[in-house]
Amino acid sequence: MxxxxxxxxxxxxxxxxxxxxxNLEIADSEFVVFVGPSGCGKSTLLRIIAxxxxxxxxxxxxxxxxxxxxxxxxxxxxxxxxxxxxxxHMSVRQxxxxxxxNTKMPxxxxxxxxxxxxxxxxxxxxxxxRPGQLSGGQRQRVAIGRAIVRRPVAFLLDEPLSNLDAELRxxxxxxxxxxxSRLSATMIYVTHDQVEAMTLADRIVVLxxxxxxxxxTPMELYxxxxxxxxxxxxxxxxxxxxxxxxxxxxxxxxxxxxxxGHRLDLPVDDASVAxxxxxxxxxxxxxxxxxxxxxxxxxKIKLVEALGSETIVHTDVAGQKILVVAPGxxxxxxxxxxxxxxxxxxxxxxxxxxxRLEHAL
Amino acid sequence: xxxxxxxxFRRKGGKGWHWTDIVTWVWLVGxxxxxxxxxxxxxxxxxxxxxxxAEFPPTILPYVTQKATVExxxxxxxxxxxxxxxxxxxxxxxxxxxxxxxxxxxxxxPGEIVKVNIANRTPVRQMSFAAENYTEPFTHFDxxxxxxxxxxxxVTATLITLVVNSMAAFALxxxxxxxRTFAMLLILATLMVPLSVIMVPLYSIVSVLGLFNNLWGxxxxxxxxxxxxxxxxxxxxxxxxxxxxxxxxDKASEWQIYWRIILPLTAPAxxxxxxxxxxxxxxxxxxxxxxxxxxxxxxxxxxxxxxSGELNVQWHFILAMTVVTMIPVxxxxxxxxxxxxxGIAGTGLK
Numbered sequence: 001m002x003x004x005x006x007x008x009x010x011x012x013x014x015x016x017x018x019x020x021x022x023n024l025e026i027a028d029s030e031f032v033v034f035v036g037p038s039g040c041g042k043s044t045l046l047r048i049i050a051x052x053x054x055x056x057x058x059x060x061x062x063x064x065x066x067x068x069x070x071x072x073x074x075x076x077x078x079x080x081x082x083x084x085x086x087x088x089h090m091s092v093r094q095x096x097x098x099x100x101x102n103t104k105m106p107x108x109x110x111x112x113x114x115x116x117x118x119x120x121x122x123x124x125x126x127x128x129x130r131p132g133q134l135s136g137g138q139r140q141r142v143a144i145g146r147a148i149v150r151r152p153v154a155f156l157l158d159e160p161l162s163n164l165d166a167e168l169r170x171x172x173x174x175x176x177x178x179x180x181s182r183l184s185a186t187m188i189y190v191t192h193d194q195v196e197a198m199t200l201a202d203r204i205v206v207l208x209x210x211x212x213x214x215x216x217t218p219m220e221l222y223x224x225x226x227x228x229x230x231x232x233x234x235x236x237x238x239x240x241x242x243x244x245x246x247x248x249x250x251x252x253x254x255x256x257x258x259x260x261g262h263r264l265d266l267p268v269d270d271a272s273v274a275x276x277x278x279x280x281x282x283x284x285x286x287x288x289x290x291x292x293x294x295x296x297x298x299x300k301i302k303l304v305e306a307l308g309s310e311t312i313v314h315t316d317v318a319g320q321k322i323l324v325v326a327p328g329x330x331x332x333x334x335x336x337x338x339x340x341x342x343x344x345x346x347x348x349x350x351x352x353x354x355x356r357l358e359h360a361l
Numbered sequence: 362x363x364x365x366x367x368x369x370f371r372r373k374g375g376k377g378w379h380w381t382d383i384v385t386w387v388w389l390v391g392x393x394x395x396x397x398x399x400x401x402x403x404x405x406x407x408x409x410x411x412x413x414x415a416e417f418p419p420t421i422l423p424y425v426t427q428k429a430t431v432e433x434x435x436x437x438x439x440x441x442x443x444x445x446x447x448x449x450x451x452x453x454x455x456x457x458x459x460x461x462x463x464x465x466x467x468x469x470x471p472g473e474i475v476k477v478n479i480a481n482r483t484p485v486r487q488m489s490f491a492a493e494n495y496t497e498p499f500t501h502f503d504x505x506x507x508x509x510x511x512x513x514x515x516v517t518a519t520l521i522t523l524v525v526n527s528m529a530a531f532a533l534x535x536x537x538x539x540x541r542t543f544a545m546l547l548i549l550a551t552l553m554v555p556l557s558v559i560m561v562p563l564y565s566i567v568s569v570l571g572l573f574n575n576l577w578g579x580x581x582x583x584x585x586x587x588x589x590x591x592x593x594x595x596x597x598x599x600x601x602x603x604x605x606x607x608x609x610x611d612k613a614s615e616w617q618i619y620w621r622i623i624l625p626l627t628a629p630a631x632x633x634x635x636x637x638x639x640x641x642x643x644x645x646x647x648x649x650x651x652x653x654x655x656x657x658x659x660x661x662x663x664x665x666x667x668x669s670g671e672l673n674v675q676w677h678f679i680l681a682m683t684v685v686t687m688i689p690v691x692x693x694x695x696x697x698x699x700x701x702x703x704g705i706a707g708t709g710l711k
Contacts, residue, residue: 052606073612085607089625098621099611146611 001063002028002153002186004049009058011044011210018044019210022058026154029184035197035233036207042190043158045207049188050156051075062153073102078147079156082163084139086131092142093127096149110149117145120179137168144179154186161196173199194234198222206230223346228354231282237312239348240288240322242281246273256281259318262297264342266349268357279357280350285312285323287345290330296341304332315340403687407680408490414676423491426484429454432471441465441482445475452485453477494681502678504685506657507664511643511686514579514660519638521584523631529585530593530627531619535605545594552587556647567652578652579660583642589634596630597623632700640690661686 004026011019018041026032034042047053049060051072060067067075078099086095093114100110118124121141131139140160147155160176161169177200180187191197197204198218206213206221206229214221214230225231231239244258246266254266254273258281266273266281273279290313299315299322306329313324313332317340324340332338349357373379401421406414408423428437431454438454443465445451453465453475463482465475498504533545563582572578600623608618624631646662653659659667665682668675 047606050606050610052609072606072609077610079607079610081603081607083601083603085601085603087604087607087622098608098613102612102614102617146607150611 002026003063004154004186004188005061005064006049007059007061009045009048009055009060011041011048011053012056017210019048019055022212024205024212024215026186026188029186031180031187031189031200031202033197033201033204034188034190034207035192035194035204036213037233038192039209040207041210042192042207046079046156046158046188046190050077050079052079076153077156078150078152078154080143080147080158080160082159084131084143084163086139086142086146088131091128091130092123092134092145095131095142096146099146099150113149113151114145117148120148120182121145136164137172140164140172144176148179148183152185154188155183157187157189159191160189161191161193169196176200194236198234204234206233224356225282225348226356228280228282228350231348231350231356235284237285237323237325239282239284242283242317242320242322244279244281246275246277246279248275259320261318266347268349273351273357278352280354282348282350283342283345285325287342288322288324289341289344290324290326291339291341294339296339296343299338299340301332301334301336301338303334304330306330313338403680404684407494407677407684408492409494409677409680410489410491411675411677413491414680422488424486425489427487429468431466431468434466434471438466438468440468440485441477442485443475443477443482445477445481453482455482491677494677495685498678498682502664502667502682503657504661504664504682507659507661510576510658511661514576514645514649515639515642517576518580518583518642519635521580522586522589522638523635525584526586526589526634527593527624527627527631528619529590530597531623533590534594534597535600535602535623545590548587548590550587560647560651564651572652574653574655574658576653576658579645579649582648583645586638586641589638592634592637593627593630596627600626629700632697636693636697636700639693643686643690 004024006022006024009019009022009024010017022045034045036042044053048055051067051070055068062075062077086092087098090098096114096117097110100113114127115124118127121144123138123141123145126134126138126142131142134142140163143160157176161172164172173196176187176189180200189196189200201218203215204218204221205215208229214226218234221230221234225234228241232241242258244256244264246254246256247263254268255263256266256279257263264281266279297317299317301313302316302321303314305312305314308329310328311326311330311332313326313330315322315324315338322340351357372382402419405421405423406419410423410425413420413423413425427440429440430437434454434456438456440452440454441463443451443453451467454468456464456466456474458464458479461479463477463479465477465482467473467475529548533541533548567573567578567582570578572581604622604626605618608622613621644662645660646666649660649663650666653663656667661682665679665686668679668682
């Protein structure tokens with residue numbers, strides 16, 4: 001049980017609107033990730049669901065019941081905070097027990113639940129220590145443990161991995177995924193790290209400036225971003241964009257001229273774009289290939305980053321930066337001229353407003 | 362020892378005397394005398410007999426003139442070091458003094474009177490501690506009763522101060538409400554109102570409440586202190602709000618958040634305020650003097666004023682009892698000075 005529905009939820013602090021008309025439905029035992037740049041309102045949205053902030057408009061329902069005026073503690077949710085927010089003056093055991101004691105739960109059951117959570121998270125050895133005596137990773141586990149013992153209908157996680165080092169982040173990410181499949185509870189996870197979003201989520205909600213830009217599975221977001229922002233935000237390194245103008249064509253396929261005078265066939269028919277309108281062509285760095293001979297777009301190499309398994313080439317095409325990720329190792333030097341080929345690439349096309357133009361094919 | 366000397370004589374740049382070195386030295390040594398002089402004089406003088414206190418010039422340490430019991434004289438006589446006319450020195454006892462001539466007698470040969478000019482004699486003095494300055498008040502003066510009153514007022518007032526001020530500080534630091542800053546400024550503004558201004562209205566309130574001649578009349582008006590609210594609020598602002606959010610998610614009531622989360626985490630600031638409060642309440646004089654008029658309710662500070670009568674001030678008892686009343690405060694400073702200095706550093710308070 002952990003079905004959460006938001007209808008037209010809005011939030012403003014004074015005259016500043018931080019969330020506009022958020023509509024979102026989260027199914028039971030779904031793993032949803034809110035992702036977006038800092039200041040996009042994703043943490044505020046999570047705090048509204050938690051009950052720590054009151055929405056200034058709209059309706060929030062958990063399992064079909066409107067909970068707008070239900071206090072945080074009675075919503076049956078548990079939250080893991082970015083700073084862990086462990087009570088520094090209490091032992092780990094007391095930290096885990098605090099929430100249960102407040103519900104007047106019998107001591108025997110509290111002990112049992114703490115034991116179970118401690119076993120699951122392997123923190124049994126630290127139960128009598130204070131948070132100050134634990135490492136970052138251990139504190140993280142305690143923070144998750146404090147949520148688990150509550151047996152909530154949904155877990156809310158606010159950037160839980162951002163205070164861990166890179167290595168620990170990877171392993172904890174896997175543990176959270178394992179925990180989700182074991183508990184099969186609804187989880188809402190806030191992050192600005194798209195790798196976490198892609199690997200953990202059943203569905204990703206991309207937010208920008210208080211609005212939902214797109215909701216979809218990680219692959220939907222990657223393969224068909226609905227607008228330029230999502231296209232640029234999801235994927236690493238981010239998508240290349242080429243600005244161009246649509247030209248008249250006779251073949252039935254739209255053609256556009258891009259910087260440097262390159263003419264490219266667009267992946268839409270000419271009826272869907274007006275002649276003379278400006279369009280943006282998006283292509284992922286992984287899909288650009290280094291061409292041979294005189295075919296393709298001429299580019300100048302600015303920087304080469306060789307990672308061994310792949311090579312990231314920063315190039316300049318008539319003033320526009322194009323990144324290329326070529327698998328394997330390449331003997332390239334900055335300053336050299338190369339040819340880039342887009343022939344095999346899945347192309348994304350966005351209109352002047354940055355909205356995706358659907359492929360006709 | 363050599364390190365202490367090196368520390369004391371350390372100079373700017375390590376060589377030569379810069380004028381700032383001299384100013385610093387004079388300033389610090391002068392400060393040392395100004396701060397410690399009265400305290401040392403107080404402790405020394407508290408052991409003096411009334412006669413020694415009246416002496417001029419005063420001494421730091423308690424000296425008395427030695428006395429000797431001489432045959433044929435009822436009272437013990439004062440002993441003097443005398444330079445005789447032939448230049449020899451002797452220790453003689455003074456029988457009486459007429460003008461500039463003192464009639465003296467040798468304690469060994471009591472029959473023979475020697476006349477000596479008073480310029481040629483100096484009293485034989487020895488250190489003597491008049492312990493009765495301390496012991497007598499305990500028997501005559503109701504010291505234990507006053508001590509109990511003082512302890513009761515200090516402890517109760519401090520406990521209530523901590524609770525009341527921390528509650529105000531909690532609200533002013535952790536709740537968002539309209540006029541929060543204004544409320545804080547208003548509380549701080551009361552720092553500028555001296556006791557003498559509010560004394561009369563305060564007296565009528567205490568009197569209407571029936572707390573006149575009651576220790577609670579001393580305690581209650583003092584418990585809400587702007588300084589205390591300020592110290593605690595500034596400290597509570599440093600406690601992360603996420604802890605409170607976490608406690609709310611953990612179904613803690615607002616009272617539990619205050620009592621189980623905020624108060625334990627504010628302990629260092631509470632310790633500082635407790636120290637200040639103990640010192641303030643212990644040293645309070647004017648307000649208890651106004652509220653308490655029955656002798657058995659006096660606090661120590663008020664009780665001390667008994668010794669300054671209209672006609673006669675018993676300085677030796679006042680001084681001795683002042684030393685006794687200082688002891689708790691001195692102990693507080695000795696053992697808790699670490700907290701006090703951090704508290705002062707943290708709040709910029711005197």
